[in-house]
Amino acid sequence: MALTALSEMIARELPYLRRFARAMAGSQAQGDAYVAAALEALIADSTGFRAAVEAGQRPRVALFALFDRIWASSGGSITADRLISDEALAAASLRQLAPLTPRSRQAMLLSALESFAQEEIALAMNATPEEALILLADGRAQLAAQSRGRVLIIEDEPIIAMDIESIVEGLGHTVVGTADTRSRAVAAAMETRPDLVLADIQLADGSSGIDAVKDILSAFTVPVIFITAYPERLLTGERPEPTYLIAKPFKDEQLAAAVGQALFLRNATEPAPAAG
Secondary structure, three states, X not given: OOHHHHHHHHHHHHHHHHHXXXXXXXXXXXXXXXXXXXXXXXXXXXXHXXXXXHOOOOHHHHHHHHHHHXXXXXXXXXXXXXXXXXXXXXXXXXXXXXXXXOHHHHHHHHHHOOOOOHXXXXXXXXXXHHHHHHHHHHHHHHHHXXXXXXXXXXXXXXXXXXXXXXXXXXXXXXXXXXXXXXXXXXXXXXXXXXXXXXXXXXXXXXXXXXXXXXXXXXXXOOOEEEEEOOHHHHOOOOOOOOXXXXXXXXXXXXXXXXXXXXXXXXXXXXXXXXXX
């Protein structure tokens, strides 16, 4: 495989890896740090990636498998036989990043967000198909048993807003409001202080869902899932970007997985209340 072809192949898959890494880590900075480490490893030695692709594996699956090895190694001590050097890990600030997302949730996200088949989940997670099936079932069980949250929907198309509301409430969460413009979204957020925001990009009066979210985040911290027809445009690395992205049209399972992961990481990282 020529170097140019390899570079083009990786470039095509990179936005999807960045989206997945951010969902796993719960932030743009941490997700991108993991991706940087994976690319560093690939530059150092592309033999395994090339061999997997030449054997018929989808490039995206092979790239995600490399990411999985970086993700799995970052939570413990790094030895010389690891896939990436200590220096590269330090440069990517991974020593401070202990993965919060269990492997069962990783399997669920691969299935729901990335539409990986069971065999591909196994390859991407360096697991057997049987292990992948168990992890996937456990991840879905965790999602069903998760604590409930209060959700604000920012969407200018009434039918889509109703669809999102139905999915969210079907998961047991409470929709505290819907808004179709920037000003209404900010007002609703200030009034309800939701646990999660679901936001479209283009709003009814020509205003921007991104601007609405910036206004909200300047007042308080809340996880945000952006829903857009063009997710790749928000994964360029050229500006501060969303942590969670779902492409339109979306499946119920995709939205459920993103909502579950965002609330899971919010609850896992939220400071414990002070003792009275």
